[in-house]
Amino acid sequence: MYELTGWLPGEVAIKGSSLLVITQLSNHLETLIAANNIIDEHTDEAEVQKRVRLYLLWLIGGTIFLDNTGSLLSLHFLLDIIDLDAIGGKAWGAAALSYLYNCLCRASMANSHDVCGFIALLQVWAWERIIPMQPLLRPLRVNERDIVFAQKWTRRGVRESEARAVLVVCRDVLDNLTDDQVFFLLNFFDKKCEKYNNNRVFIDLFIFC
Known part of the structure; x- marks a missing residue:
């Protein structure tokens, strides 16, 4: 993860083998802003891409494809944003809608008590x-x-x-x-x-x- 995002989460931020606590990611992003660690025209391109991946990881895993825990995101989403140039060629809208339909379907079951997806x-x-x-x-x-x-x-x-x-x-x-x-x-x-x-x-x- 460090090679892709420039951030190495602590043990408290990782659950299991591939789940990240969303609030830990949000706190890290806020820390970067508070420290005035901003992107400008002098920032190295590799650093820009790492920061973009951090925001995309939060947006994709913590907002659009949120699971029913409401607090964890899968680090597998990093595989989809390794190549930033290829992101625009993926059907994110269709995937988000399909995932939401699936979540609503599961939420309608008698034994379900929550709903997730891009509500x-x-x-x-x-x-x-x-x-x-x-x-x-x-x-x-x-x-x-x-x-x-x-x-x-x-x-x-x-x-x-x-x-x-x-x-x-x-x-x-x-x-x-x-x-x-x-x-x-x-x-x-x-x-x-x-x-x-x-x-x-x-x-x-x-x-x-």
Whole structure:
């Protein structure tokens, strides 16, 4: 790991043979920032790549492909970021979505008590598609046009009265959804209806899966 990232975690940061404590990685990154150990135009290219791998390891293992421990990431992800030039050729979005689907499938089992994966993606999808779950839109700042998609909403409000913050209310909202409270990709939906001869059972599965 040291050769790839320039960091050699202590024994307390490693669990088993290939698991890293996420908070230890986060603390190390914060330490680098606090020590003013920043990357600039004078930094050696090898050092830049090591720092990039550290951030990518945190992003990939600790955020996008988070497991059900919520606190550990697999060091096997380092194998995917050895060659930084090749990263852009990998289908990260498809992999993240597939992993999230798998996590949601396992979370729906009767004996499951937790959920993992890139839950932020599911949250933003729900905000975009399910009207009663939407937060208030954040006002655009002066000269602000292009923003990160999820940042167009604001989190301000009284949490005790918001559907997205109260589990019982959220369940009630989902149980009582009507068609006009959900945004669908209508053209794609219509084509699916035609393809499967308006089979309502299949279409219902298509909508909610």
